[in-house]
Amino acid sequence: MINSEFFNTLSSNYDEMINFKNSLQNKIESLNKIIEPDYKTALDLGCGTGVDSIALSHLGLTVDAVDHSAEMINLAKQNSRKYNAQINFQVSDLTEIKLSKKYDLIVSLGNTLANIRFDNVSKIISSAAQSLNSSGKILIQIINFSNIPRDKEFILNTFENDKVKIIRKYTFEKDEINFVIDITNENKSKSISTKMFPHSLSEFQSLAKQNSININIYSNLQLEQFKDNSKDLVICFSK
The missing domain is CATH 3.40.50.150 (Vaccinia Virus protein VP39)
Structure with a gap:
């Protein structure tokens, strides 16, 4: 994306x-x-x-x-x-x-x-x-x-209320870092991501x-x- x-x-x-x-x-x-x-x-x-x-x-x-x-x-x-x-x-x-x-x-x-x-x-x-x-x-x-370890995905933070749960994290592929957001609401889930520098x-x-x-x-x-x-x-x- x-x-x-x-x-x-x-x-x-x-x-x-x-x-x-x-x-x-x-x-x-x-x-x-x-x-x-x-x-x-x-x-x-x-x-x-x-x-x-x-x-x-x-x-x-x-x-x-x-x-x-x-x-x-x-x-x-x-x-x-x-x-x-x-x-x-x-x-x-x-x-x-x-x-x-x-x-x-x-x-x-x-x-x-x-x-x-x-x-x-x-x-x-x-x-x-x-x-x-x-x-x-x-x-x-x-x-x-x-300061971010790159041996596994790194959770930045999690937000949750009665309507939505949002997890922000970094994932790593070779030398690249991806910013991934997992969004769950009304029993539906989606993930969006973008490259970071x-x-x-x-x-x-x-x-x-x-x-x-x-x-x-x-x-x-x-x-x-x-x-x-x-x-x-x-x-x-x-x-």
Whole structure:
């Protein structure tokens, strides 16, 4: 399944899977630590159903948000109305978007960039760096793939209520990683999958050097110190 089809299919269950309301509050608290007092604008690359964009809007920023899944964007628009957030949403492949504005903060959270080949990630970061204001930051969150054992399938998490059960996991075939989601509801089951690209810390460090930008590394959005066994890899680029 190509990546956009994967997320279009996933969209109907996505907000339940991430517990949207709780996730929104957590993102507001976390992103508030990132935002500098003079920040006014933000760009969300891979916005999904809008949780990060809405959090940034609630923190007082003017937000543009992009995702390649039309169904995700439709839900993001619904969520923005529900949570009273004014956001400019756009359907676009992140590898094709042309950035014509400057931003104080550019975010790509929730493992978005792991859906994209590294050569294209390199282009995205280069474009983002050129689109930062002088004190701006680029905040990236992906899975710390170096901490995932590859001898068997790896369960990321399981969500279950009285309507649906959703299991998110990684499976491994030779050098490839597949992101698989098993969905069971009304006694019906289906699995959807898409290929992942396990970007490493060293690759992001090379991007910092190539683009002459600073890099800080954390284990989560609370900006705790990164360790080899951290679940996530959080990168903060700055000028």
